[in-house]
Amino acid sequence: MRLDIARLPMDWIITGVLAIALMATFLTAFNLTVIKGGEKAEAPAAERPAPPAEGGAFQIRAIPTLKFDLSVLEIPANVDVTILFINQDTGVPHNFSAYTDSSAKKALAVGEICTAPCQNSVTINVAPGTYFFRCDIHPVQMTGKLVAR
Numbered sequence: 520m521r522l523d524i525a526r527l528p529m530d531w532i533i534t535g536v537l538a539i540a541l542m543a544t545f546l547t548a549f550n551l552t553v554i555k556g557g558e559k560a561e562a563p564a565a566e567r568p569a570p571p572a573e574g575g576a577f578q579i580r581a582i583p584t585l586k587f588d589l590s591v592l593e594i595p596a597n598v599d600v601t602i603l604f605i606n607q608d609t610g611v612p613h614n615f616s617a618y619t620d621s622s623a624k625k626a627l628a629v630g631e632i633c634t635a636p637c638q639n640s641v642t643i644n645v646a647p648g649t650y651f652f653r654c655d656i657h658p659v660q661m662t663g664k665l666v667a668r
């Protein structure tokens with residue numbers, strides 16, 4: 520009788536230890552999966568520049584590779600317009616500059632060149648019309664129309 524009683528808790532202990540070991544294995548595997556998943560999910564977010572401070576801002580992005588996200592940027596005419604330039608073409612320097620036309624001889628605004636991830640802004644005020652914008656570093660690949668109405 521005593522032996523049986525002494526044996527029963529030993530079985531529980533062994534069972535308990537095995538159960539804990541098994542749970543620990545699962546929890547470790549689960550935690551690793553969660554951490555890996557979290558890293559994967561958060562990596563792009565960390566690379567993403569902060570959103571514009573105020574809503575309704577005019578913005579244009581440089582995106583991979585050597586592209587603007589817009590080929591036409593429409594803005595209101597005869598008011599100060601702030602254009603936020605967001606460079607998301609990681610590791611590549613770009614800027615946003617606006618000119619009266621595609622000869623790019625007369626600048627309306629020349630944005631600061633920055634290497635992604637980065638952002639800056641320019642302010643312009645133009646009469647209604649169709650103008651030209653480009654990245655001054657990549658004047659062949661990165662161009663578009665600036666339309667003021």
Ligand SMILES: [Cu+2]
Pocket residue numbers: 585612613614654655656657661
């Ligand atoms: Cu560029």
